[in-house]
Structures are given as structure tokens and as C-alpha cells.
């Protein structure tokens with residue numbers, strides 16, 4: 001059986017099928033609240049059944065959209081994407097975006113998009129608590145204040161993320177901002193060296209504890225408490241390492257280079273790592289009109305580092 005979008009030779013493109021794959025990928029990435037099941041149904045209705053004559057299922061669609069051959073690529077033994085024999089059906093960027101999209105979902109994270117301002121960047125202007133990212137049962141994504149006694153903020157995430165990102169990129173035209181950015185990046189990258197050392201020490205300490213427990217010189221309860229504390233330190237060290245990895249992947253620090261990278265290369269986590277180096281926080285005020293869904297630039301204030 002041939003694969004959808006390619007002829008029996010697995011190489012030659014079937015143009016009208018390629019167009020449907022592009023459309024399906026875009027729907028999944030760009031339409032608010034789109035689900036794999038919904039897009040599979042849309043495929044069956046508009047493109048017709050699969051090559052085996054059955055309706056599209058989420059699994060069939062995912063398998064096809066994740067196959068590098070649709071972008072004219074293949075994976076080498078290292079798992080890297082390299083040029084393959086097949087004619088591309090969709091642009092490489094789109095394939096990589098959809099691949100990232102599926103990977104994020106697999107990691108069991110609920111959000112299908114990364115919230116750019118989560119992790120403490122967005123802040124409640126009333127009580128100064130960090131806003132948390134939440135999605136409603138209808139699939140709207142937003143930031144909200146969940147602090148006890150406050151809880152007065154809800155703001156839609158996608159337009160705010162986009163607006164703050166634009167302002168941040170515009171800010172990079174200042175040499176002063178770029179200098180600060182370079183210094184912050186270097187600081188974090190060198191902190192990661194310390195984190196690697198610390199991870200080694202933590203592993204060692206854990207082995208010692210296990211031996212003490214085995215030799216009955218440590219009570220189970222004390223052992224568990226000690227291990228829990230080690231785990232917390234381990235997580236923090238891993239977070240430093242991860243952040244440094246993203247920042248180590250930054251291109252040359254110029255406004256042009258970073259803007260191009262932001263739009264075409266960076267993954268969501270990398271974008272967030274860059275944004276956090278430039279933006280200290282975004283303070284969000286309550287909506288002036290109740291239930292107003294209009295995006296209101298007066299409602300927030302970006303504080304740069």
C-alpha cells in the first residue's frame with residue numbers, strides 16, 4: 001500500500017494530497033482548540049478516505065504527519081533529520097513544528113502550546129503573585145491569579161504572549177539590551193558547569209545514604225527525608241542545565257539574527273528562555289470592563305531587566 005501523498009515508488013509527490021497534508025498540519029498548529037481527532041474528521045470529509053479506503057483516524061493522521069518523508073527527509077542512525085529520497089510534500093519548518101507539537105503532547109503536558117510567560121514572568125498587579133497558566137474547558141488558554149484572597153486576574157494568553165514577544169524583539173535594537181543579554185547568557189552557561197559538578201556529588205551522596213541504610217546505620221524515615229532533599233536539589237540543577245542548553249543554542253546576538261531565529265528555528269522552550277533573559281516580568285491589571293474579551297494594551301506593564 002502506498003503512503004498518502006506519495007506514489008507507489010514512495011518518492012513521487014501526489015500534489016493534491018500534499019496540499020491536504022499541509023492544511024491538516026496548519027489546522028492542528030494554528031487553530032485555537034484544534035484536536036487531532038477533529039482534524040482527522042476534517043480530512044475524511046474534505047480530502048476523502050485514506051489510501052486503504054478507511055476514514056482517517058487520529059493514529060493514521062499522526063503517523064503520517066510525523067513521518068520525515070513528507071518533508072523529503074529521513075532520520076539517520078543518530079536520529080538526526082537528513083535529506084531523504086522522497087519528494088517533499090510539506091515545508092521542513094512545518095514538519096518540525098508539527099513534530100515538536102506531538103512531542104510536547106507525549107510528554108504528558110496538558111498545554112499543546114508553551115505559555116511564554118509562565119514560570120513567574122507574568123505577575124498579578126494587585127497581589128504580586130505569579131500568574132499561573134490555565135486552560136478552560138472550552139480550550140481558551142490564559143493566565144490567572146490563584147492567590148488566596150485575590151484571584152482577580154484572568155487574561156487570554158495567546159495575544160499577550162504574541163504582544164510581549166514583539167515588544168521584546170523590538171527592544172533588541174538597543175545595543176545596551178544586547179550587552180546585558182550577552183552577560184546574562186554567559187552567567188547562566190557558566191552556572192551550568194557548577195550544576196554538572198553538583199549532579200555528580202548528589203549521585204555520590206545518594207549511594208552513601210543507600211549504603212548506610214543497608215548497614216542499618218540510618219533509619220528508613222531519615223533516609224527518605226534525605227533522599228527527598230537530594231531530589232529537590234537535583235531538579236534545580238537539571239533546570240539550570242536545561243536553561244543553559246537552550247541559551248547555548250542562541251545564534252549571534254544581533255536583533256536580526258535573534259528575530260530570524262525566533263520565528264524560524266527556536267522551539268517554544270528556547271523562546272521562553274530568551275524572553276526571560278530580556279523581560280523580568282509582565283504585570284497584569286484586572287480587566288476594566290467585566291467580561292470584555294478585547295485585548296487591552298493598557299492592562300499590563302512590561303518590566304525589562
Ligand SMILES: [Zn+2]
Pocket residue numbers: 124125126127128129145146147150151152153
Ligand atoms: Zn492576585
